[in-house]
Amino acid sequence: MTPKIEQFLSHNRPASPCLVVDLDVIEQNHQLIANGLPEAALFYAVKANPAAPILDRLVGLGANFDAASLNEIEACLQAGAKPDHVSFGNTLKKAADIASAHRLGVDLFAFDSEGELDKLAAHAPGARVYCRILTENGNAEWPLSRKFGCEYEMAIDLMVMAQQRGLVPYGVSFHVGSQQIDPHQWDGAIERAARVFRGVSGKGINLEMLNLGGGFPARYREDILGFNNFSTAIRASLVRHFGANVPNLMIEPGRAIAASAGVLQAEVVLVSKKRADAERRWVYLDVGLFGGLAETLGEAIKYDIKTSRDGGATGPVAIAGPTCDSADILYEHTVYQLPLDLTSGDGVLIETAGAYTTTYASVGFNGFEPLREHHI
Ligand SMILES: *Cc1c(COP(=O)(O)O)cnc(C)c1O
Numbered sequence: 001m002t003p004k005i006e007q008f009l010s011h012n013r014p015a016s017p018c019l020v021v022d023l024d025v026i027e028q029n030h031q032l033i034a035n036g037l038p039e040a041a042l043f044y045a046v047k048a049n050p051a052a053p054i055l056d057r058l059v060g061l062g063a064n065f066d067a068a069s070l071n072e073i074e075a076c077l078q079a080g081a082k083p084d085h086v087s088f089g090n091t092l093k094k095a096a097d098i099a100s101a102h103r104l105g106v107d108l109f110a111f112d113s114e115g116e117l118d119k120l121a122a123h124a125p126g127a128r129v130y131c132r133i134l135t136e137n138g139n140a141e142w143p144l145s146r147k148f149g150c151e152y153e154m155a156i157d158l159m160v161m162a163q164q165r166g167l168v169p170y171g172v173s174f175h176v177g178s179q180q181i182d183p184h185q186w187d188g189a190i191e192r193a194a195r196v197f198r199g200v201s202g203k204g205i206n207l208e209m210l211n212l213g214g215g216f217p218a219r220y221r222e223d224i225l226g227f228n229n230f231s232t233a234i235r236a237s238l239v240r241h242f243g244a245n246v247p248n249l250m251i252e253p254g255r256a257i258a259a260s261a262g263v264l265q266a267e268v269v270l271v272s273k274k275r276a277d278a279e280r281r282w283v284y285l286d287v288g289l290f291g292g293l294a295e296t297l298g299e300a301i302k303y304d305i306k307t308s309r310d311g312g313a314t315g316p317v318a319i320a321g322p323t324c325d326s327a328d329i330l331y332e333h334t335v336y337q338l339p340l341d342l343t344s345g346d347g348v349l350i351e352t353a354g355a356y357t358t359t360y361a362s363v364g365f366n367g368f369e370p371l372r373e374h375h376i
Contacts, residue, residue, distance in 0.1 A: 001263050001349060008376050009265060016267040016347070017287035018372040021049070021354050023057045025261035030061050033216065033253055036227045037234070039246075043087055045214050045254030046072045048355040053375035054258065055079035066214075066252040070097040073106060083107070089173075089252065091116060091132050091148055099123040110173060112150045114161060121165035128170035129162050130211055131155040133196065135189040140177020140215065142300050149174060152192040156199035163205055171209030171247065172196045178255055179301065180215035181224055183233035187241075189213075190234070194241035210238075211250040218259035218352050221304045227256070255355040262354020264292065264371075268307075268346040269322050280316045283338055285348060288321010288328040292371035293350070294360035296330040301356075303330075308347040309339040323366040 002022045009020065034042050043066040044058050050072055055065070056079050065076040068090040076086050083105025088098070091112040098109070102124035109120055112132040120129055134149035150158065159169040174189040190210070197207050212234060217224045238246045270284040287293060295301035305319070314337040321328040361371040 001351065004376060005263050008374065009263075012374075014265065014374060015372065016265055017285075017291060018374060019262050019264050019292070019353055019358055021051065021054065021258075021262040021373065021375045023053055023261070023375055025354075026054055026057055026257060027061060029257045029260060030058060030063060032227055033251070033256060034061070034063075037231045037249075037251060040212065040249035040251040043089070043250055043252045044257055045089075045252045046076060047359070048254030049258040049262070049357075050075055050359060051373060051375055052079060054261075055081070058257075064250075066254075070100050073101050073104065077104060087250070087252075093119065095119045095123050102127060108170070111158070111162075112148060112155075114158060117158060117162055117165060117167070121162075121167055125166055126168065128168040130171040130173050130209060131158050131162075131169075131196070132173045132175070133189070133192055135174045135176050135192070136185070137177035137180075139180060139182040139185055141179035141181065141217075142295060143177040152196050153199075155196045156203075159196070159200045159205055159207070160203055169200065169205050169207060171207050171211060171250075173211030173213060173250075175213035175252075176215045178215055179217045179220075181217050181222075183225060183230045185215075186212065186230075186234050187237040190237040191241045197242070197247065207247065209248045209250060210242075210246075211252065214252040214254050214256070216251075216253050216256035218255050218355065220352050221302050257355075259352045259355035262352070262357070264350035264353035264357060266348045266350060268342060268344055268348060270344055271342055280318060281338075281342075283317045283319050283342060284322060285319065285330075286322050287350070287371065288323060288330060290323050290325065290328060290362040290365045291321060291368055292353075292357040292361040293321070293330055295356050299331055299334045302334055303353065304351040305336065305338070306349040306351065307339055307342055309342055311339075313340050314338055315340050323368060325365070 043064040045066045059080045064085040066089040067073045087108040089110045132149040137143040162169045172193040176185045266287045318332045319330045
């Protein structure tokens with residue numbers, strides 16, 4: 001937690017639960033990545049946290065934006081981003097949204113299928129398109145595999161079709177999986193992308209751009225490697241697979257920019273046991289799976305949880321949210337230890353919660369409000 005957030009919480013005593021985002025940390029994270037891989041154009045993945053103050057700050061830093069929907073595109077433009085600094089990066093787009101985005105001046109679109117190319121050719125004629133290829137997503141704590149991307153052989157054929165349909169075959173993208181803790185996971189994807197570049201050049205198409213995606217991790221309970229480990233591994237892979245012909249690069253960090261800027265303040269609603277002599281207690285918080293902590297699904301993201309009673313003896317706990325859905329359990333199998341004297345009303349801080357929380361909160365399941373947010 002930054003001193004600024006600590007001061008905000010102690011002075012303002014905001015109602016619980018809420019997310020507090022320190023915009024200076026957003027800026028620091030942006031600069032760290034932008035300066036760490038200056039040869040790549042940085043497109044912030046808006047879905048990580050689309051709050052207007054964050055977009056405003058990033059526009060001021062000269063960032064570009066990876067948007068997944070028309071609403072996200074409009075939020076970026078509202079913040080002052082130029083349409084040619086926005087990529088429509090979702091491979092699933094309604095025809096009407098493609099047309100609206102194109103009318104707004106967006107000229108860069110992702111796709112991974114012939115059906116999507118047909119829509120793009122009809123509703124964004126002449127636009128630059130890049131094809132997302134499948135990757136392995138090994139070691140990612142929040143994998144994005146299977147659903148997005150096509151086999152690289154198919155990408156070659158799709159690029160030819162794109163040209164035939166009057167689009168500009170522009171590049172290749174992939175995503176190695178979110179919270180990707182292993183810098184070497186980019187290598188296989190870069191190798192496959194290089195095959196696409198070579199495959200289409202044999203058909204007279206010169207691609208210009210390689211989009212390295214997002215995936216760069218944030219620190220939750222475990223330490224992570226510094227960004228320089230990722231940039232070094234990526235550079236080595238680029239040289240290995242593209243030699244002297246490294247294309248223009250894009251990166252789309254989301255989590256690595258937003259996560260560490262936010263702290264979620266919550267409160268203990270109840271501490272109980274399922275049997276009088278049970279060792280493990282159940283700790284119920286006023287925030288859960290439906291209140292913003294959706295990435296605890298499958299206990300994938302393991303948040304670092306601090307309490308107002310830290311320092312004394314601890315014991316094992318299961319941790320759950322406040323709703324009446326029994327799926328609303330954060331951690332039942334992952335080992336969490338919390339203070340033995342933790343009790344109803346105690347404050348809890350969930351660190352590194354700036355990404356993939358606020359917009360994942362339900363609009364009012366069980367009458368619980370969506371997660372409040374403060375940007376300071
Ligand atoms: C979600 C997403 C990102 C951001 O991923 P992070 O792991 O948060 O960096 C980037 N690009 C695309 C296409 C995405 O869907």
